[in-house]
Amino acid sequence: xxxxxxxQVVLFFTSVIGWQFEVDAKNTKKSESxxxxxxxVLRSDRSKSNIEPILSGERLLIDDGRFLEESERxxxxxxxxxxxxFIPFKLDQKPVEGYTDDNKPKVYLQFASKxxxxxxxxxxxxxxxxxxxxxxxxxxxxxxxxEALKGGKMQISRCTKESCKxxxxxxxxxxxx
Numbered sequence: 001x002x003x004x005x006x007x008q009v010v011l012f013f014t015s016v017i018g019w020q021f022e023v024d025a026k027n028t029k030k031s032e033s034x035x036x037x038x039x040x041v042l043r044s045d046r047s048k049s050n051i052e053p054i055l056s057g058e059r060l061l062i063d064d065g066r067f068l069e070e071s072e073r074x075x076x077x078x079x080x081x082x083x084x085x086f087i088p089f090k091l092d093q094k095p096v097e098g099y100t101d102d103n104k105p106k107v108y109l110q111f112a113s114k115x116x117x118x119x120x121x122x123x124x125x126x127x128x129x130x131x132x133x134x135x136x137x138x139x140x141x142x143x144x145x146x147e148a149l150k151g152g153k154m155q156i157s158r159c160t161k162e163s164c165k166x167x168x169x170x171x172x173x174x175x176x177x
Contacts, residue, residue: 034059034137036170037088039081040122041130041142048078057083061132063139067163069104079139081132085122089135090115092152095171097164105164106157107171116152124148135170 042058045051054060059081065073089109096108111119123131123145133140133156140156140163156167 034061034081034134035086035088036135037086038119038122039083039087039132039134040085040126041132042080042082044077044079044130044142046075046077051078051080054080059083061134061137061139063132063142066138067140067159067167069158069160072158077142079132079142081134085126087111087115087119087122089171091171092116095168097168098155100157104157105159105161106155107159107164107168109154109156109171111152111154113152119149119152119154135167140167 039059043051044063048060051060061079061081063074063077063079065076090112092110092112098106098108100106127145127147130142130144132142141158156164159167
């Protein structure tokens with residue numbers, strides 16, 4: 001009799017726990033990845049609590065400088081970007097690897113016509129603000145907008161050789177898809 005009761009109790013708790021796991025799985029929203037491209041930075045701070053709450057249409061990213069040369073890195077920063085001010089990396093031609101005058105790696109990009117126009121408008125309407133270059137959910141770098149980026153030409157530099165190769169291969173993969 002005791003064994004039968006014990007088995008019933010175990011089965012009851014197993015079914016309740018299993019049901020709870022199923023409910024939790026249904027109620028857990030999968031985090032969507034941040035699309036690769038350029039975003040308008042709304043706010044940033046070294047302390048996450050200073051930029052919260054994250055509102056609808058915003059995305060929280062971390063700029064840890066991992067793609068940059070060590071001498072170029074700033075302390076880690078939490079960055080909130082605006083999802084609607086997003087320019088995807090739709091390129092008119094394949095990205096090109098190159099080097100700066102002081103022999104540091106860089107990647108040249110030529111945006112497709114629509115994205116070039118959108119980039120011109122985004123940067124022209126937001127002088128003095130910042131943009132974030134994002135690839136595969138990671139901030140590659142953030143830059144202050146000093147002038148409108150016209151013509152859709154852009155370069156990513158200040159990165160390590162390994163990071164530039166990773167950025168190049170990701171952009172190349174996106175270009176061929």
